[in-house]
Amino acid sequence: MAKDETEPSSEPSPTSGEDRSVHAHAIAGGHDHAHRDASRRSLSVALVLTISYLLVELVGGLTANSLALLADAGHLLTDAAAICLALFAMWISGRPASIQRTFGFQRTEILAALLNALSLWLIAAWVFFEASQRFGDTPSVQGVITLGVGAGGLLVNLIVAWVLHRSAGESLNVEGAFVHVLGDLLGSAAVVISGVLIITLGWDIADPILGIVIGVLILATSARLLWKVIHVLMEGTPTHLDLHRLCQRMEQLDGVTGVHDIHAWSITTGYDALSAHVTAESSALGNPGPVLRQLRNIASKEFGIAHVTIQLEDSLTGCLENHHIEHPSINSDSLD
Numbered sequence: 154m155a156k157d158e159t160e161p162s163s164e165p166s167p168t169s170g171e172d173r174s175v176h177a178h179a180i181a182g183g184h185d186h187a188h189r190d191a192s193r194r195s196l197s198v199a200l201v202l203t204i205s206y207l208l209v210e211l212v213g214g215l216t217a218n219s220l221a222l223l224a225d226a227g228h229l230l231t232d233a234a235a236i237c238l239a240l241f242a243m244w245i246s247g248r249p250a251s252i253q254r255t256f257g258f259q260r261t262e263i264l265a266a267l268l269n270a271l272s273l274w275l276i277a278a279w280v281f282f283e284a285s286q287r288f289g290d291t292p293s294v295q296g297v298i299t300l301g302v303g304a305g306g307l308l309v310n311l312i313v314a315w316v317l318h319r320s321a322g323e324s325l326n327v328e329g330a331f332v333h334v335l336g337d338l339l340g341s342a343a344v345v346i347s348g349v350l351i352i353t354l355g356w357d358i359a360d361p362i363l364g365i366v367i368g369v370l371i372l373a374t375s376a377r378l379l380w381k382v383i384h385v386l387m388e389g390t391p392t393h394l395d396l397h398r399l400c401q402r403m404e405q406l407d408g409v410t411g412v413h414d415i416h417a418w419s420i421t422t423g424y425d426a427l428s429a430h431v432t433a434e435s436s437a438l439g440n441p442g443p444v445l446r447q448l449r450n451i452a453s454k455e456f457g458i459a460h461v462t463i464q465l466e467d468s469l470t471g472c473l474e475n476h477h478i479e480h481p482s483i484n485s486d487s488l489d
Contacts, residue, residue: 192320192327193243199313199334200236203229206309213302223283229306231276232313235269235333239326246326246421259421260385262326267382269329273336273375280368287361300348307341314338325385325422328378336374340367388418391425394456402451403429408437408444413469417458426460427452433465441465 207229214223242265250257313334321331343363350359390396400412415429437444445463452461 192324193240195316195320196236196240196243196327196330199316199330200233200240202309202313202316203233203236203334206306207233210302210306213298217298217302227276227279229337231272232330232333232337235272235330238265238268239330241265242326256420259424262324262421263382263385266325266329266378267386269333270375270379270382273333273371277368277371280364280371284361284364284368287364288358297348297352300345300352303341303344303348307338307345310334310338310341323423325378325381328381328422332374332378336367336371339370339374343367343370385419385421388416390417391419394425394458399427399452399456402455403431403448406444406447406451408434409448410434411469420460424460425458426462427458428462428464430464430466432468435467438465438467 207226210226210229211223214226239262242261245261246257246259248258314331317327317331317334321328343366347359347363350356384392394417396415396417399417400415403409403412409431411432413430413432415427417425417427419425431448433441433444445465448463449461452458452463
């Protein structure tokens with residue numbers, strides 16, 4: 154829960170037309186430590202499982218001469234790299250803030266998720282290229298080895314995906330690793346199907362075809378992650394936050410006459426920030442403490458925003474910002 158870090162100024166009430174600002178900040182204390190520790194444990198367990206079976210799939214793919222199996226092994230390698238990157242980003246993001254980086258290194262986790270998403274596209278490109286080469290000269294594939302190793306990979310990926318699933322909903326960084334594993338899980342299923350077709354029908358062509366299927370699945374599973382990462386990097390409004398409703402709630406307070414120049418963005422997953430200019434009546438400006446506390450509580454407690462900055466003004470006169478976003482008028486019935 155957010156806690157107040159500074160108290161509002163107690164300067165006297167401004168004279169008419171005078172521009173005066175009061176700032177209030179609420180910063181989340183002990184941000185995400187429990188989630189971070191849980192995520193770190195999940196990633197560590199997933200890394201051990203992934204590296205262990207990577208060696209098995211690599212040997213099996215070379216022995217069986219299976220592109221689908223080698224593609225799945227290559228994806229397992231990137232799974233391991235993705236998990237290592239996520240763990241490294243988690244460690245970097247825990248470093249303290251400084252005068253040069255006032256939010257610390259928390260966005261490192263978002264950058265790690267971006268790298269993981271882009272690496273998935275490179276993997277898909279490699280799989281498509283290899284599959285195109287095999288269509289012209291389809292090699293003989295040992296279906297029994299392909300099926301056996303693929304089935305083992307499917308089981309391992311199911312376990313790893315289960316380990317990461319819970320933490321993936323709380324961190325884009327972990328979600329980046331989870332999407333890698335999910336793509337490999339789908340790829341393992343394709344490998345199993347390929348092995349069955351080769352054993353029962355002798356369809357060696359199924360191997361490059363299902364290699365392409367793996368590539369398509371990789372692109373599909375990474376697209377959503379990439380969009381979410383770009384949204385954060387572009388300082389987009391957090392998708393769970395209804396900014397119109399937030400403005401309306403603030404404008405319901407006694408003494409508040411309007412909200413303008415409002416910005417909301419995510420520093421990293423689960424750590425949202427807000428800044429807003431709020432115009433108020435002279436009675437509220439004369440004793441700003443109560444109204445600032447109410448504004449902070451609305452943003453932090455009702456809407457879950459961790460870092461809140463509110464600037465009180467007596468009017469729009471003198472406000473040089475030009476980022477006003479129109480929002481619907483207050484409808485008390487719809488907010489009850």
